[in-house]
Amino acid sequence: MNTKSASVKLDNVTKNYGAVTAVINLTLAIKAGELVTLLGPSGCGKTTMLRMIAGLEEVTSGSIQFNDLDVTDQSATYRNVAMVFQSYALFPHMSVLDNVSYGLSVSGFEKKKIKAKALAGLAMVGLTGYESRMPSELSGGQQQRVAVARAVVLEPEVLLFDEPLSNLDAKLRRHVREEIRQIQQELGLTAVYVTHDQEEAMAVSDKIVVMQRGEIAQAGSPSDLYQSPESAFIADFIGDANVIPCTTVSTDKNTAVISVDGVLINSTAAKTISTPLNLVVHPQNIRVSNEESTTSLAGKIQHAAFLGSHIEYEVKTEVATLFVIDNQMQSRYQKDDSVFAHLPKNKTSLVPA
Amino acid sequence: MKNKSLLWLLFGATGACLLPWYALEDGFWAFTWIRSLSDPEYPSALVLILEQSHWWLMPPLVALVAGFIAIMLPMGRKGLSRMLIAVSLLGSFFVIVQGFAIGLNEPKIFLSLLEGSSAANGQPGLGVGAIMLIASFLYLLTIGIAGLKKGTADIFIIGLIGTIITLVGVFVFFPIAHVLITAFETADGGYGASRFFSRYFSGEVWGLNCLVGDGVCGPAINSVFLATMTGVGTTLLGLTFALIATRTRFRAKRLLRILTVLPIITPPFVIGLALILLFGRAGVVTEWSYALFDIEKSRWLYGFTGVYLSQLLSFTPIAFLVMIGVVEGVSPSMEEASQTMRATQWQTFTQVSLPLMRPGLANAFLLGFIESLADFGNPLVLGGDFSVLSTEIYFAIVGAVADTSRAAVLGMVLLTLTITAFLFQRWWLGKKSYATVTGKADSGQNSGLNSGLKWACYLVAIPWAVFTAIVYCMIVYGSFVKLWGYDNSFTLEHYISTFGVKTEGGLRFVGSAWDSYITTLQIASIAAPLTALLGLLTAYVLVRQRFAGKDLFEFSTMLSFAIPGTVVGISYILAFNVPPIELTGTGIILIIAFMFRNMPVGVRGGIAAMSQLDKSLDEASITLGANSFTTLRRVIAPLLGPAILAALIYSFVRAITSVSAVIFLVSAKHNMATSFIVGRVENGEFGIAIAYSTVLIITMLAAILLLQLIVGKRKLRKDTRVQNTENKTRLVQANI
């Protein structure tokens, strides 16, 4: 299947609902064939942005372009988009085949072609043989796939997903997200994907756009966001990282020596050498033991949870309460044990406080 | 956009140049005009201007031409939109002004301007050509508005909103404005407020002599008193039945449900008739008590008592439906919570359930109140000397001297009362009530009633249900009795004289009722789908679209709910008896009256049904490339099956049973069943009246079953228990 995937440009897009501003001056470029995820906490404006791309909401100001053509004034009917809804929105009175054919038939394809395309779409999501079932006779995962097939057979310029996995159970979620990613890559579709789940976002995206209160907090590849967060918010949201107040002792071109409560460690130099600073440390990179070292902070276990493959600790120290993930599990500590939390010598980064 | 504009411009041009401008004597559907488009008897606007120097028809045509020029000019979307808006506003303004300026026989305003012209002879009402031209201006306007808005604005939706606003304006507000104006008429034909206020507040209307002196009270006082009593009575009875239906293991619950359907298919005066057969001077009960206990025969039934009794019988089932919704709306978990805190059933009922139901009780009361005020059939049959507003209005029109001005003043009084109650009800419902149905089906069991309360309910409800059943049996039985109370022998005479057929010399419908029966069926079957369509489209716009002024829009579409039938009746004869819109004496006026009177039923039903359709279904369809119209047709309409059925049934049945508005609007050519029956009642021919009513009830039952078969029932959702009652409740609330 060849596709007509488009590049998408959002230029200073703002959306107000009366006094509420859902999206503020959002500018973003999406390349053709790319899967971009809008990620952020609930209420940050992801769905609103997605619906504006779909044409279901009017922009208050700004413009939207597909392939450098301005579509801001086009309604959803006339934009070449397709959307997979959180609730799937399968038409309950139509069979699976009719659902998948719907978009083709309202766009006036011939009957034969419609059927062939619809069947191909169903085959792609592995639902051959289910044509005459009604949506209510399918499991959640199958309904999900019908929704994807229905959107994909239209060969849309842009394919939109609004939290497509939130109605599936955790196991299925992992499986379906891989399927979605595979189909998207096979067909080279431009896709915008909304989720509030950072793990899901990391797994499927070429690029993640993290939103906060209607604005872009940071955009970049999954590894960029994980390794070099630009703000405490990103660090916390993407990697559940610890954000610890610190001060700079000395810097050179690439590295900085910083002090956390008198403990000196190296870090990649912060792009912004502003003060005050925060040190970002991922929980897997902190080690807990009962021996002191040069990079350790003294603290007390506040909470410990055994989760099978690893143990999670909360360690209360002078400067911060640290979240630690222990994958080694060589020794186990109980609540109120006095311990030392060892900061890593590197693998840290700095963000403005 | 240009294509659509061109299409509507051509449509308007066809109306203006080819079709008859004026309303036709023999009606549009006779198609006599088709044979003779060039005939000077059926001139189009163009012909009128050219040949009969009706120069005042020029400006609208000029506007139309301007429209053609506008779409030919190279202009941007915004520019063209502004042009179209200007052209259509001006054009329709000119059409309207000339319509009001020149009456049937002479000019009304702009006298000096029109002096000496051919306007001196007046002009008839607007006809097909004019309507097409106005429609074309309307849709050019909506295309223009859509063009000015960016993004998601949809020509179909804006056109739909424009259509509904125009129709409601012309057929709800325009007639009411006429009543208002007529009410302000002074004796010498001018207009003034002083006479209006003196009549509006006169002792004749508001008199309290029945309390202080020994005279009678004014109709307004009587109406309010009756309505209050009916409101209280029906609410309590409704609550009793609802408690039995939902909180006890009463066996015959299905029977209760049947009782709720009956009044919907019962013409409003039929209960009154049955009461006469029971308690009238020749009534069964009267005869027996005379024979057995020597109780003197009297006319006690005629007056407040009789009307009150018949209204209780008529409206209790509706209160029951509302109260079922309310009682079921009390979440079982709250009652369970109360009981786990060791409250008894009685304490739970009085301290948890009842307070939660309070807003619902108030709502049911206000509904009963409004229904009683608007009721016309029962007071007409049983009122006697007890005069209420709705019948007084009627007598002011049909009395020895037709006094439209008095009818209009009384109409205003009645309208004030119903609208006050309506506003109060909306305000009350608008307040956040804590017992709202969330749509999330609550699991758990409602607590039962304690035995004292249970037996009290049984004691009230069972006799009442038996009484209702007897009343309905009377209706059927009475239609087979020769002369009630005097000659009780069995006869088919009443059926033969009304619905007799002769077979000799071909099938001939010789019965006296056939004419009105067939007219009624025709009109009801035309009105029902139109009403359902109008109501559901309005609901669609209300639920699914966002636009400025939506609240006002909703309010005005629901307003006709608060306009009593009698007021609709006089407002229509006042407004549509003279140009520019001449409709009296036609069947169309009946259809229109039904459409706008019953529209709130469809709107409420549609709103209830559509709020349960996930909005993402529409949006999925739209993003898949369908436009709003296709979405409506292929996704929403099929999913609204039951709501469509309900709206169809209600509007069909209401068109057959309604009497209050109809009685003003029927004509010799278009007589309706109910007005025929009322005529028989006034002549004392009860047998015929009752036989005819029985036939009507059976007809409606048959129609309901038939419709149910045709439209069919779809089961899409698993748990619709709560929603269904909600649905019914809303239908019922609109069902007046």
Ligand SMILES: Nc1ncnc2c1ncn2[C@@H]1O[C@H](COP(=O)(O)OP(=O)(O)O)[C@@H](O)[C@H]1O
């Ligand atoms: N139709 C609406 N009317 C008013 N406010 C809205 C509407 N839709 C969304 N909002 C507001 O806009 C903000 C962003 O909402 P949304 O885009 O749905 O967030 P997300 O999808 O990221 O959870 C929220 O504060 C929400 O309350």
Ligand SMILES: [Mg+2]
């Ligand atoms: Mg969302």
